[in-house]
Amino acid sequence: MAKQYETVIGLEVHVELATKTKIFCSCSTAFGGAPNSHTCPVCTGMPGALPVLNKQVVEYAVAIGLAINCTIARESKFDRKNYFYPDNPQNYQISQLYLPIARDGYVEIETGGRRKKIRIHEMHMEEDAGKLVHDEWDDTSLVDYNRSGVPLVEIVSEPDMRSAEEVIAYLETLRTIIQYLGASDCKLQEGSMRADVNLSVREAGTDKFGTRTEMKNLNSFKAITRAIEAERLRQIELLEEGKLVIQETRRWDDNKETSRAMRSKEDARDYRYFPDPDLVPVVIDDVWLERIKADQPEFRSEKLARYKEEFDIPMSDAEIITSSKRMADIFEETAGLCGNPKKAANWLMVETMRLLKEHDMEPEDIAFSPAGLAKLIGLADAGIINSSVAKDVFEKVFTEDIDPEQYVEERGLRTVSDEDALRRVIAKVIEDTPHAVSDYRGGKEKALGALIGRTMKAMEGKADPALVGKILKDML
């Protein structure tokens, strides 16, 4: 019988913090500026430039550290990690090795109904590197230092995960926590959340870890899942052939669905860390720590428990709504304004989700105001507009954040409930469509639908189809 193997995975997750400025200088962190337009002597490593720590980075880092149940270091400091690469203009990255800001935490994940704690080894603050773009035309690389000095936290887990499913659950949990804090948007595709996967395999039942590899360049949950499966199989195959797994860094190519070992020159692991003499220690006293604790938001698990108590909505809806802080905020405000949590949840679950997909957007990108949705629900509930008009108006709320009440008035979208007016239109429809009328009178119930459709069209959608049906039956 073939041997059974267990996969052992630990993660290093980098998260770009949502500060306005870089970690050590007053340059903007805005995404998408012209190359090198957000640079200065500090973030391009000019000799003599003096880095000064952005206080907001510490605020976010401590908030994240607390949320992932870490012990916050009361005294923390920065070190230089030395390596030579064109994306790193100082020839060292300012990071934390000896006294990182947070240690010994955990997050709880759930896979297949089973809960599990994934331990966090440590979390430190550091700066991001610049961006290299390969120029195909003249076979050179172009360097843009706009990202150089953007603040990051790196969250290092213990090797506690055993499958791709657990890895994804861990990343989703981290992402939700950090988004709830507003500390980052955590977009894998845009690189504001990046995960390196450390993976080894061992025979099931053994305690000793196998030799691990580190996989880089994983830009989506799908890529992570594929890379884990491929690396697991590659290592098992080596062991089955009696070969050894080499400890190395491998770069995943998601198009080819394989990884290759990075050259040893790229993988020089001797970083010769030493304390950064330009940056003074960070001391977090009780007052500061207690203030950040008091400011922590209600996290997802707490929200879910409260929704269960407060709102009469399905748990599956509550889970989707609370998966995004933005969505949960909109839900709560809308429900409060319109007094109808069920309807608020329904508009988010159906129409909002559909439009997000159609516009290729994430829930965090939702731009409409809860007041707009609440007003729309009010209009529909009062029968002032019918459900199909409501859907059209909602699209306008979603894309342009219009005021639905004003919009309905200006466009004259109110449902006509004046029976006399409706009867006049219906009389004209009956006159214009004699065959449908005779079909209906001949016993074809379906013909009524066609007549309702014609009336709705003549009314430009501004009628209650049920009322139209009732009048039609009456008139025929």
Place this chain on the structure above:
Amino acid sequence: MADRISDETIEYIGILSKLELDGSEKEAAKADMEKMIAYIDRLNELDTEGIEPMPHVFPIYNAFRSDEVENGDESVRTLANAPVQKEGSFVVPKTIG
């Protein structure tokens, strides 16, 4: 004091530094580094018995700036340092990354 820096060490530091050194450059670097190490070795003459290590040499902490954008577009000044530039970027030899 001599031969503290072996040929292998120079070779290794060259790799870490992405430098290609020829024979005479290696010898010169070796001599320089040995001098530096000898100089730093003088620190070992100090008696540090019973002294707590310090995280930083100055007794100050928490020097922060507030999170406000103060720098404008400095790309022209930044790029003035580029030996070669193209499309607002520094041009470097082809780098996989």
